Amino acid sequence: MELSYQEKLTLIKLNEVKKAGFKDLVDRIGLDQVAVMRAVLGLQAKGLAKLHERSEKVAVLTETGRKYAEIGLPEWRALKVLKEKGKATLEDLSSVLNEDELKPIVGLLRREGWVNVGKEEGRLVLEITEKGLSAGERPIDRALRLLAERKIVPLSEIEKLVPVKELKRRKIAEEDTVTERLVEITPAGEELVKRGIELKREVSVLTPELIKSGKWREVEFRKFDIKAPVRRVYPGKKQPYRAFLDKIRRRLIEMGFIEMTVDSLIETQFWNFDALFQPQNHPAREWTDTYQLKYPKSGHLPAEELVARVKAAHEHGGDTGSRGWGYVWSPERAMLLMPRAHGTALDARQLAGGVEIPGKYFTIQRVFRPDVLDRTHLIEFNQIDGFVVGEDLTFRHLLGILKRFAVEIAGAKKVKFLPDYYPFTEPSVQMSAYHPELGWVEFGGAGIFREEMTKALGIDAPVIAWGIGIDRLAMFKLGIDDIRYLFSYDLRWLREAKLVW
Structure with missing residues (x-):
């Protein structure tokens, strides 16, 4: 039977008293508590000693x-x-x-x-x-x-x-629980000591000094039991959802996408709705579907020339051949401030500011919408928006990009597309993927930006775009069935959540 140096020493000292409290045994051996406990557990596994534990509730003086x-x-x-x-x-x-x-x-x-x-x-x-x-x-x-x-x-x-x-x-006192540990040698342990145990210095590293001096002949090399129980260690790591977002960002950049960034979470309705050709009387602009700022209530509009083109598109379609929405556009309504309701507002800003053609752009942004909190809905969540602009783009290109997102990035096995409607895209599509616990889950919407929007922003080429709930993608990748868990304080989940690709 192979024993380590610590196990041999512990067995010899324990044989002298046959039974001892753990603290007394530590003092008798002269090693630290961790080394003695490891030796005792090793001896117990080999049937040479027994560790008895007894817990007792106590009152402790404050x-x-x-x-x-x-x-x-x-x-x-x-x-x-x-x-x-x-x-x-x-x-x-x-x-x-x-x-x-x-x-x-x-x-x-x-x-x-x-x-x-x-x-x-x-x-x-x-x-x-x-x-x-x-x-x-x-x-x-x-x-x-x-x-x-x-x-x-x-x-x-x-x-x-x-x-x-x-x-x-x-x-005066607090209640606590103390555990008393008693170590006892077994008959097999006594018999082994009786037959004789040779104590030799044990080393775990073969150093140049041991080789040069020849002392390697006089020592024993420690053997490690890779199956021995050890304390579980939780190394520092990124929050699982944060790591997922970072890897999505890196994957898109590797694919040639340019990231769109912005400092503020607050947007004017001009960029959130008007620049996207969403009419000012649309129900999504009311308090039931979006948040609004109380103070300050209004912001500023961009350059007059851009505002004039957007106004014309809303009122009569501009120079696109469209009839527009046929109402008198209000600059005061467009100046109202709100927490950003979707990342598509950054698409409009980027297009108006100028893009490379062909070009690919994306953003991951925090957005806000009034909703009922449940397993698949949040009122504050992340959205990944992006667009591709090019002379020869078609709707098939868009479907291919969306499917690649769901299958390669989220790990979804089944994906389906349904016709949909958005004021700023035509044709439009909704993408859903199958979750083993939740069934079919809607990820987001996509489509080809309408000319009333793109031409008003100075772009004269097809633009395919999408807005996807990245939180729901994360549910698939991290294997959870409640979206609220992405922001959980549950230490067990934070420690044990699987790493994403």
Whole structure:
């Protein structure tokens, strides 16, 4: 039977006493606690020793209890003043009690029957009673003395004097659990020691010094049991959802996409709706579907030339041949401020600011929408928006990009597309993927930007675009069935969540 140096030493020392408390065994061996515990567990696995553990609930003296043991409980200090004066006000007692002790003192003294309480000249007066004059040691005093002597007392012993909840209420003691460990050698362990154990220095690393000096012949090399139980270690790592977003961003950049960034979460309705050719009377612009800022209420519009083109597109279609929406466009409505409702607002900003043709752009942004919180909905969530602009793009290109997102990035097995409607795309499509727990889950919408939008923003080429709920993609990749878990404080999930590709 192969034993490590620590196991041999532990077995020899344990054989001297046959049975010992773990702390006593540590002192006897002279190694640190971790090394001794590892040796004991190794010996137990080999049938040479037994480790017995017994847990017991105890009362532990607090700092407040220690102070009371030195200067006396508040009621005894108050009673001392009353014995000297016969009567005392709360002001008189404040010389021996602090503010926290003074508040409950009247109730304490009355409950013991040590005082009568009355009023004189509008002030509360305490008068000592015969019972107060002859007061002697109580169970709580004996419990405090016992705690002061031993610091830790078994609950079964302390509750013979006073309920532990009373000591906890008065902050004299706290309840805790202690585990006592006892190590015992087995007959097999005794027999092995009797046959003789040779102790040789054990090393885990073959150093140049050992080779040069020849001492490697005199030592034993430690053998490691890779199946031995060890404490689980949770190394520092990124929050799983944060890591997922970073890898999505890196994958898109590797695919040649350019990231669109913005500093503020607040947007004007011009960029969030008007620049996207969404009419000002559309129900999605009302308080039931979007948040609005109370203060400041309005922002600023961009360059007049751009605003004029957007206005013309809304009112009569601009130079696209469209009839537009046929209403009088309001710049005041367009200036209203709101938390961004979708990342597509950044598409409009990027297109208006100029793009490469052909070009690919994306953004991952936090967006806000009034909704009912449940397993698949949040009111504050992340969205990945993007577009590709090029002279020869078709709807088939868009479907191919969307499917690649769902299958390669989210890991979805089944994907389907349904016709949809958005004011700023034509044709439009909704993408859904199958989740094993939730069934078919809608990821987002996509389409080809309408000319009324792109031409007003200065672009004269087809633009395919999409807006996808990246949180729902993460649900697939991280294997969860509740979207709220992405922002969870559950340490177990944060520690054990699987790494994403």
